[in-house]
Amino acid sequence: MHLVSQILIALVALIHLYFVYLEMFAWETAGRRAFKGALKPEFFTPTKVLAANQGLYNGFLVAGLVWSLLIQDAEWAKNVALFFLICVLVAGLYGATTASRKILYVQALPAALALGALLLA
Numbered sequence: 001m002h003l004v005s006q007i008l009i010a011l012v013a014l015i016h017l018y019f020v021y022l023e024m025f026a027w028e029t030a031g032r033r034a035f036k037g038a039l040k041p042e043f044f045t046p047t048k049v050l051a052a053n054q055g056l057y058n059g060f061l062v063a064g065l066v067w068s069l070l071i072q073d074a075e076w077a078k079n080v081a082l083f084f085l086i087c088v089l090v091a092g093l094y095g096a097t098t099a100s101r102k103i104l105y106v107q108a109l110p111a112a113l114a115l116g117a118l119l120l121a
Helices: 003-025 030-034 048-070 074-098 102-120
Strands: none
Touching: 003 030, 003 048, 003 074, 003 102, 048 074, 074 102
């Protein structure tokens, strides 16, 4: 993979690593601040387990993206990265249409940029 695509893939992985932290470990503290205005304060405690589950899925995306950066075979690495970037992009588009338009810029756009760089590499 080209260096630019690797950097963008790593950036997407780091963004999702932050989501893992936010949803699994800091839902009632930093999560409350991150979603201020979007969710009512009383929403966080009863949804802590649901958020942690969502964070776990984001962890799987991180694992796949990091895995793609560690694969030595260029074609295999590209295919794994394609799969996980498309997963992130689809999740971002779905989140932007169902939850918050902000997700389009925070999740879908970085994945789309990384996907574009990967396809051009």
